[in-house]
Amino acid sequence: MSQHDKEHLSIKIEYNNPAMSQLSFLEKEDRKLINLKEASDWASQYLNRNVTISNISYLLQYGRVKKYGSNGNPLLNIEELKDYYDSFKKEKQWKRILGEDLNWHLSFVEYKEAERTKHVHRLHPYKGKFIPQLVEYFLDSHTDEFKKEVYFHEGDIV
Incomplete structure (x- = not known):
């Protein structure tokens, strides 16, 4: 030290x-x-x-x-x-405003912003961000109350 x-x-x-x-x-x-x-x-x-x-x-x-x-x-x-x-307080506030049918799994509040958003490239000032957890949510084989069926299977070309 x-x-x-x-x-x-x-x-x-x-x-x-x-x-x-x-x-x-x-x-x-x-x-x-x-x-x-x-x-x-x-x-x-x-x-x-x-x-x-x-x-x-x-x-x-x-x-x-x-x-x-x-x-x-x-x-x-x-x-x-x-x-x-405080993140749970925010969730409760949004549920009160927007209703209970929100999919909080897709909010990714448990991740820091740096972990949940990636810049797509640096070729030009593209303002959008790529959210890898969101892609994984739809590509993986789980189902839940919002994702009722599996859309992609191993080996599928997307």
């Missing part, structure tokens, strides 16, 4: 258990990293319902929220956690 990196780190001592203190390294540049217990407490208060440490751990394990820190002391960014929970 360079001297510059060391200067941009601060140490936060947390006393979750009086018999044991725990060190967390936080970047000064407003990263707002918190541990699982703090995230659970914050989310419970933010959502007005019980959010357990297990719930938060699930979000980290399945990549819904990025994990920082070491395996022994996982940390997460409170802003990313807030964004994750």
Whole structure:
């Protein structure tokens, strides 16, 4: 770690258990990293319902929220956690406005914009974007409440 990196780190001592203190390294540049217990407490208060440490751990394990820190002391960014929970609020608002029959699988809200849109080419300033997950949705062999039948099969030329 360079001297510059060391200067941009601060140490936060947390006393979750009086018999044991725990060190967390936080970047000064407003990263707002918190541990699982703090995230659970914050989310419970933010959502007005019980959010357990297990719930938060699930979000980290399945990549819904990025994990920082070491395996022994996982940390997460409170802003990313807030964004994750806010995405569900947006979904509820749109359902209220547009109705329940929307296909939220096609919104791809679980992906960052960089992952869900690709520029087609750079030959000229084409404003459209290619959404690979949308193509995959129609090409794969699954069916659901909106896609009632499989349109393409392995080996088909599209």
